[in-house]
Amino acid sequence: MSHTFYIAMSYGLTALVALCLIGWVMLDGRARKRELAELEMSGIRRRSAPHSAGETR
Amino acid sequence: MIRIRASGAILAQKESMTESLAITKISDLANPTRFLALAARILPWMAGATALLFAIGLYLSFTTEGDYQQGDTVRIMYVHVPAAWLSMMCYTVMAISAIGTLVWRHPLADVSHKAAAPLGAAFTLIALVTGSLWGKPMWGTWWVWDARLTSVFVLFLMYLGLIALNRALDDPSRAARVSAVLILVGFVNIPIIKFSVDWWNTLHQPASVVRLDGPTIDAEFLWPLLIMAVAFTLLFFTLHIAAMRNEIWRRRVTAQRRMAARMAGKEE
Numbered sequence: 001m002s003h004t005f006y007i008a009m010s011y012g013l014t015a016l017v018a019l020c021l022i023g024w025v026m027l028d029g030r031a032r033k034r035e036l037a038e039l040e041m042s043g044i045r046r047r048s049a050p051h052s053a054g055e056t057r
Numbered sequence: 058m059i060r061i062r063a064s065g066a067i068l069a070q071k072e073s074m075t076e077s078l079a080i081t082k083i084s085d086l087a088n089p090t091r092f093l094a095l096a097a098r099i100l101p102w103m104a105g106a107t108a109l110l111f112a113i114g115l116y117l118s119f120t121t122e123g124d125y126q127q128g129d130t131v132r133i134m135y136v137h138v139p140a141a142w143l144s145m146m147c148y149t150v151m152a153i154s155a156i157g158t159l160v161w162r163h164p165l166a167d168v169s170h171k172a173a174a175p176l177g178a179a180f181t182l183i184a185l186v187t188g189s190l191w192g193k194p195m196w197g198t199w200w201v202w203d204a205r206l207t208s209v210f211v212l213f214l215m216y217l218g219l220i221a222l223n224r225a226l227d228d229p230s231r232a233a234r235v236s237a238v239l240i241l242v243g244f245v246n247i248p249i250i251k252f253s254v255d256w257w258n259t260l261h262q263p264a265s266v267v268r269l270d271g272p273t274i275d276a277e278f279l280w281p282l283l284i285m286a287v288a289f290t291l292l293f294f295t296l297h298i299a300a301m302r303n304e305i306w307r308r309r310v311t312a313q314r315r316m317a318a319r320m321a322g323k324e325e
Contacts, residue, residue: 003130006194010187014136017179018292024175025299032306039310044317 087164089305096302103295110288117281124278133191135281139289140183144212145247147177147293151219152244155237165301167233168308170240171223172300176293178216185209196260204253205261208246215243229308 039045114135124131151173157166188206189199200206219236226232254263265273272279 003128003194006190007129007132010133010136010190013186014140014183017183021176021179021296025296025303028303029299029306032303032310035310036306036313039313039317044313
């Protein structure tokens with residue numbers, strides 16, 4: 001195997017792991033945000049939550 | 058004399074006010090709602106800075122000269138070394154958070170070490186695999202059970218164990234306390250990783266950047282390495298803050314669902 005193979009594999013794997021991490025964090029964030037919005041739409045709010053509509057923070 | 062004493066008292070009062078203001082600012086961040094507001098403000102900037110630094114770092118990584126001995130294979134260093142540094146830094150962040158959980162019961166401390174564990178595992182995996190890919194053409198072997206490689210492998214197993222433990226326990230506060238104790242016990246591995254190349258005879262080279270007598274690496278390689286290291290560090294903190302935000306949202310969802318179940322139970 002040539003040295004180019006080892007370099008390409010190293011950068012390729014690093015990119016793959018980094019992209020998986022970014023994708024996981026983004027998708028997880030979207031899913032949690034959607035769940036919070038659904039709960040709020042069904043009238044379930046945190047006791048300390050502000051009373052403005054659409055607030056998910 | 059009286060005037061001097063009076064001005065001294067005013068100065069002391071001012072200092073105490075500044076100190077209490079600083080403490081208030083820090084304790085403000087302990088409030089998850091304020092943390093979420095801060096995260097929403099800074100995350101886009103951090104993501105942008107990370108992308109810019111990676112663009113510069115990658116450009117330099119592929120345009121600088123190859124090493125006189127290693128040739129182009131030296132370019133693996135620009136991803137391997139930052140990932141290895143981060144694998145240790147992430148664990149250090151977790152250890153600080155663990156102290157926050159056990160000593161101050163900081164509301165964000167357990168969120169912080171829970172969110173950091175998968176990131177640490179990922180960076181340690183990158184360090185192990187790229188190290189192996191660098192070792193084969195340079196050392197003639199993919200792996201040896203020497204002190205540096207073995208201690209980093211142990212770190213990877215520790216990350217996996219902590220992720221499993223957090224998922225195994227239903228009660229988040231109990232999981233946080235147990236994890237915090239394990240994290241602090243496991244922190245002993247970090248100085249072992251750092252100094253393993255000095256304490257034992259290993260195939261891995263000794264430190265060439267973080268040394269008391271300064272870096273021994275040529276500036277041609279040092280600059281791309283440092284820029285990539287800052288890019289990786291920013292990537293870690295961006296992902297860590299985003300993962301902490303997700304964990305806070307997850308806990309709110311759980312709490313609200315529990316509240317909804319209690320309300321439904323009362324109605325019945």
